[in-house]
Amino acid sequence: MKKLSIIILALIVAAGVYAQNVKLGWVNTDRVLVDSNEAAEIARLFQLDRQNWSNQIRALDEEIKQMERDFEIRRLSISEANKRELQGQITSKKEEAGRLLEEYFGENGRAEQRYRELIDPLTKKIHDIITKIAEDEKYTMILDVSMGVVLYAAPSIDLTEQILQELNKDTIQPGEDADKTIPGMEESKDPFADKPMEGFGGFTDDFGGEKKPEGK
Numbered sequence: 001m002k003k004l005s006i007i008i009l010a011l012i013v014a015a016g017v018y019a020q021n022v023k024l025g026w027v028n029t030d031r032v033l034v035d036s037n038e039a040a041e042i043a044r045l046f047q048l049d050r051q052n053w054s055n056q057i058r059a060l061d062e063e064i065k066q067m068e069r070d071f072e073i074r075r076l077s078i079s080e081a082n083k084r085e086l087q088g089q090i091t092s093k094k095e096e097a098g099r100l101l102e103e104y105f106g107e108n109g110r111a112e113q114r115y116r117e118l119i120d121p122l123t124k125k126i127h128d129i130i131t132k133i134a135e136d137e138k139y140t141m142i143l144d145v146s147m148g149v150v151l152y153a154a155p156s157i158d159l160t161e162q163i164l165q166e167l168n169k170d171t172i173q174p175g176e177d178a179d180k181t182i183p184g185m186e187e188s189k190d191p192f193a194d195k196p197m198e199g200f201g202g203f204t205d206d207f208g209g210e211k212k213p214e215g216k
Contacts, residue, residue, distance in 0.1 A: 022140045025159045030146035032126055032163050037171035042118045049114050053104040060097040067093060129166045133159065 033039060067090050075083060104110050134142050142159065 023138055024141050024143070025134075025139050025157045026143040026145050027130060027158075027163055028146050028160045029126065029144050031160055032167065033122070035164055036122065036126075037168045037173050038122050040174040042122065046111075046115055046118055050111055053111065057097060057101055057104070060093065060100065064090060064093050064097065126163065126167060129163055130159075133162065133166070 067086070071083075071086050071090065074086070078086075102109065130142055133139070
């Protein structure tokens with residue numbers, strides 16, 4: 001529905017081009033997010049936190065496996081009461097690992113909250129730059145081509161490089177070996193989850209569009 005509204009709005013503006021002086025521009029916000037100098041630092045910080053949480057779950061997983069191995073070794077030489085006790089301990093440890101996995105990587109978990117904490121200031125900064133350029137240079141409308149609703153846009157009205165220059169002017173470009181991939185822009189998979197991590201690349205409608213993860 002939102003895409004349809006944008007298309008209709010664009011058609012209305014195009015229809016009025018002969019009646020008044022309309023100035024249009026477009027930006028690829030996906031490219032801006034990935035190519036900004038701050039993107040690599042965001043990716044680095046997020047990956048450190050995520051690796052720490054994954055290591056905690058991995059340690060629990062190894063502890064559970066060791067408990068299960070010990071149980072198999074002892075099961076023939078211990079009483080039924082001791083068997084039930086050990087099995088109960090294993091079950092409790094598995095439940096603890098499940099709770100931790102959900103706390104860190106579940107919906108609105110610590111990973112998602114941390115990602116939003118890191119990415120929101122950057123998206124706001126980009127939004128403010130776009131707004132300032134639009135106001136200063138008297139643009140009637142600036143479209144986001146990364147949303148997939150623009151069928152054709154002339155390169156001459158592409159503002160992406162201008163936005164990037166303004167965004168990067170007070171920052172240092174990362175080295176060639178730096179990871180500039182924004183988490184969630186590619187499909188990543190946590191070693192302890194049964195499905196790809198989702199929700200970390202679902203940029204909100206900061207730029208007039210909406211890219212929500214599936215199921216939300």
